[in-house]
Amino acid sequence: MKVDQIYEAWKESKKTSSVSKGFSEGVMEKVRGYEKAKAAPWFAIGEFLERMYTHRLVRAGLIGGAALAGLLRMALAFWTFLAV
Numbered sequence: 001m002k003v004d005q006i007y008e009a010w011k012e013s014k015k016t017s018s019v020s021k022g023f024s025e026g027v028m029e030k031v032r033g034y035e036k037a038k039a040a041p042w043f044a045i046g047e048f049l050e051r052m053y054t055h056r057l058v059r060a061g062l063i064g065g066a067a068l069a070g071l072l073r074m075a076l077a078f079w080t081f082l083a084v
Contacts, residue, residue, distance in 0.1 A: 052058050
């Protein structure tokens with residue numbers, strides 16, 4: 001029976017645990033921080049494309065690059081046609 005009394009005394013001593021002031025607020029701040037970090041992706045492709053297409057120089061460069069690629073493709077096709 002002495003073991004049971006020791007065990008019961010140990011259980012009673014562990015029941016009364018104290019939590020520091022502001023503990024729950026700190027936990028909730030961390031939870032909100034994790035949710036915010038999870039909601040915001042590391043690289044948002046939509047935002048990147050929106051920023052890229054709104055700049056005039058970038059847009060002009062993309063159009064110019066596409067035009068150059070098209071001209072090169074046509075020249076290569078023409079050159080291949082003449083080589084045959």
